[in-house]
Amino acid sequence: RRGPGQAAQENRRKQILRTLKDQEKQQKKATLGLSARMNQAGLGDKMTAFWIWSAVLGVIVFGAALLTPAPTWTAPFLAFAAAFGLPRWVVGFLAARRMKKFVEAFPDGIDIITRGIKSGLPVNDCMKVIGQETPEPLAGEFRLLVENIAMGVSVDQALERMYQRMPTPEVRFFSIVLAIQQKTGGNLAEALGNLSVVIRARKMMREKIKALxxxxxxxxxxxxxxxxxxxxxxxxxxxxxxxxxxxxxxxxxxxxxxxxxxxxxxxxxxxxxxxxx
Structure with missing residues (x-):
C-alpha cells in the first residue's frame, strides 16, 4: 500500500511526463511546419511566393496532362500532386541538404570556440569568429545567434531559435552543454572538446553505415x-x-x-x- 508521499511523487512524475510530451509536440510543430521548413532551407518566410509558384505549377501540369493521351481523369490528380507534393518535396530536399552542410561544419565551429576559450576569449567573441570565418550555413546561423543575444535574448532562447532553424541533435547537444555549464559551472572548453569528438564520431558512424x-x-x-x-x-x-x-x-x-x-x-x-x- 502506497503512502501519501509515494502518491505525491507518482503524481509529480506523471506531471513531468505530460509536460515533456507537450514540449515535444510543440517542438515538432515548430520544426516540421511548412514555414519552419522554408526557414531551414534558407528560403526565408516567403509563404506567399511559395503558394503562387505551387498554383502555377499545378496549372501547368494540368494543362500538359490534358494534351497527353492519358485519361482525362488523371489530370486533376497529377495537378494536385504537382501543386502540393512537388514543391514540398523540393523544400524538404533543400532543407535536408542545408542541414547536412551545417552538421558537417559544426565540429569545426565547436573547435573554434574551444580554442578561443583556452586563449582567454569570451564565448560571444568566439561565436562572432565562427560567423566571420566559417562557410555557410554555419556562419549565418551563428551570426543570427550572436545578434539575438546582443538584442537581449537569453542564451537558452537564442539556442532554441537556432534549433528551430536547424533541428539537429548536434545543436541540441550544444545547447545542453552550454545550459549545464551556465548552471553548474565547470570547464567549458573541455566539455565542448568532448562534444566535438562525439559529433565527429557520429559523422564517421553515418559514413560507415552509408558505405555498408x-x-x-x-x-x-x-x-x-x-x-x-x-x-x-x-x-x-x-x-x-x-x-x-x-x-x-x-x-x-x-x-x-x-x-x-x-x-x-x-x-x-x-x-x-x-x-x-
Whole structure:
C-alpha cells in the first residue's frame, strides 16, 4: 500500500511526463511546419511566393496532362500532386541538404570556440569568429545567434531559435552543454572538446553505415526505376502496343495496382536501409 508521499511523487512524475510530451509536440510543430521548413532551407518566410509558384505549377501540369493521351481523369490528380507534393518535396530536399552542410561544419565551429576559450576569449567573441570565418550555413546561423543575444535574448532562447532553424541533435547537444555549464559551472572548453569528438564520431558512424548500405541503396534504385524505364522504352519503340494500357479500363486498373505495389516496395526498402543515429 502506497503512502501519501509515494502518491505525491507518482503524481509529480506523471506531471513531468505530460509536460515533456507537450514540449515535444510543440517542438515538432515548430520544426516540421511548412514555414519552419522554408526557414531551414534558407528560403526565408516567403509563404506567399511559395503558394503562387505551387498554383502555377499545378496549372501547368494540368494543362500538359490534358494534351497527353492519358485519361482525362488523371489530370486533376497529377495537378494536385504537382501543386502540393512537388514543391514540398523540393523544400524538404533543400532543407535536408542545408542541414547536412551545417552538421558537417559544426565540429569545426565547436573547435573554434574551444580554442578561443583556452586563449582567454569570451564565448560571444568566439561565436562572432565562427560567423566571420566559417562557410555557410554555419556562419549565418551563428551570426543570427550572436545578434539575438546582443538584442537581449537569453542564451537558452537564442539556442532554441537556432534549433528551430536547424533541428539537429548536434545543436541540441550544444545547447545542453552550454545550459549545464551556465548552471553548474565547470570547464567549458573541455566539455565542448568532448562534444566535438562525439559529433565527429557520429559523422564517421553515418559514413560507415552509408558505405555498408550502398549496395542495398543501388539495388532499390535499380528495381524502382525498371518499370518506368520499360514503359518509356516501349512507348518510344511501339506506341500502339502500350496505348491500351492507358486507354482501356483494365489497363488503367493494372497501372494503379502496379504503381501502388511499387510505391509500397520502395517505401519498405527505404525503411530497411534508412538508419537514424
Amino acid at each position: 548500405s550502398g549496395e542495398a541503396v543501388a539495388s532499390a534504385g535499380i528495381i524502382g526505376s525498371l518499370p518506368p524505364a520499360v514503359i518509356i522504352l516501349i512507348s518510344l519503340m511501339s506506341p500502339s502496343y502500350i496505348i491500351p494500357l492507358f486507354t482501356d479500363q483494365r489497363g488503367q486498373l493494372m497501372l494503379m495496382g502496379g504503381g501502388f505495389w511499387m510505391a509500397t516496395g520502395v517505401f519498405v526498402m527505404r525503411r530497411m536501409i534508412n538508419f537514424k543515429i
